[in-house]
Amino acid sequence: MNASRRKSTGLSSKDPRLAQVTKSFQKQGVMKLLGGRISRLSHGVVEITAPNRPAFSQQDGFVHAGIMATLADNAAGYATLSTLSPGSRVLAVEFKLNFMRPAVGDVLRGRGRVRRLGRTLSLCEVEVEAKQNGKWISCAWGSETVYCIKEKRD
Amino acid sequence: MNASRRKSTGLSSKDPRLAQVTKSFQKQGVMKLLGGRISRLSHGVVEITAPNRPAFSQQDGFVHAGIMATLADNAAGYATLSTLSPGSRVLAVEFKLNFMRPAVGDVLRGRGRVRRLGRTLSLCEVEVEAKQNGKWISCAWGSETVYCIKEKRD
Amino acid sequence: MNASRRKSTGLSSKDPRLAQVTKSFQKQGVMKLLGGRISRLSHGVVEITAPNRPAFSQQDGFVHAGIMATLADNAAGYATLSTLSPGSRVLAVEFKLNFMRPAVGDVLRGRGRVRRLGRTLSLCEVEVEAKQNGKWISCAWGSETVYCIKEKRD
């Protein structure tokens, strides 16, 4: 992967907890498939943005629920990883999404926010928004439980 | 779309409730993106199968939770549609998935099964399996609530 | 039921949408069993408070998850009802709770907040807190989908 390609995965940071998020993100085949990039990267909150396209559509032309789920899940996992010692790993335990409106628009954005970080589990709030006519509209909202395999230094 | 391409979306049926599933499936951009096809089509139970590929991977090489969610959600929606009068429509209200094992393997399969069909809402059980060494392994399990916009004839 | 008993169910209001909440609450056997009362009553946000007692305990002395679920579910239903025309009814479709900490303390409080009110369904955020040493600690958080049978005037 060349430099320009690597850059396209979005924000990076010198903070090692945040840097590991960018590094991990670059390894995901699915984010290349969807054209996702990290658009917000902070301790406990991560956003992933992808341009909408016809390849994301369900039968009525709206964004498929699974695409929204993919952005939300990914954001939750990385929101959790951003709070852990470098070398840690995260795995989804479960997630739950409620769909509030059919999603249409130019750009999609999934956000994960850590609400509670325990010894082994992290509980995240997730939300998916679509940009319509320059305005972000909330389309899906829910939660995810993430399993943390913490690097010992933590 | 030519005949061979249409065929590639999977099973079809002359039963009008089942036929509408195949027809709707063909309109989904996301199923072309994932290479999904209908591998089981009956009243109240639908399976969607897709060959696994690196483009579905998360950071550790396993199938991304969002890909599993997409297959599960789609199967639940069509399991519901398969029970409704032709001309009806379905929308995801919410879904919940628990991830039981990291998914690896050659082929992925999402199954939706209607457990309760009400006047407006359908409750489906969903499961995602991965085929490893010729054996189907259950990787994710959960539920989905589907909103039914029923064609009047129903 | 005499006046003092009725008063014990908590806040009341002259606003007919809020007044129907208090009226409905008084009919619930389960709130008498738990000693719950309405401690916040506004359009789209309702809180229900109950003194903690040994009869709520699970095996380790913490508040049982089901008691927290009861307060959360009830608050979500009434948060929804508080936004509907008088004469409307509400039914739980599904709820999901994550337990963040073992709940101990003197008083318990469940809160429901409407995040999205649609034609038929309401999506609520729910939270349960326990008062420990004069401070409210969040112990559970989640969501509930409520089915609305709206009075025609709406």
Added chain:
Amino acid sequence: MNASRRKSTGLSSKDPRLAQVTKSFQKQGVMKLLGGRISRLSHGVVEITAPNRPAFSQQDGFVHAGIMATLADNAAGYATLSTLSPGSRVLAVEFKLNFMRPAVGDVLRGRGRVRRLGRTLSLCEVEVEAKQNGKWISCAWGSETVYCIKEKRD
């Protein structure tokens, strides 16, 4: 607690994994409040039964969703505990219930069944039924994730 009172909590067993379930159940204040007893006790499947009564009702006379949640959650926790070494403990991580029908009837029954037992987490399927005119009707269905604090011998 005398013998007759102890008996009233339901089934017991000489198998130490099952015996610990009965012992733990006896410590729960909430089961005394609801009149619950263990009506099925096996490795990985536990049922808890309680006679229905007006004190369980919501505003329309149906069984309150929170009462069903309490039975379901308790059954899931004990289904998990029944598979663990004596001395282990269980805590609810999250649960999700879908309500399929208003619950009425003479007796209520919550069932938990372990679908996947991992190193730290157990995933259970839960169901709540009500006995109406001698027939068990399924009223709620869902899942629960349980955290296992395993005794070392395991």
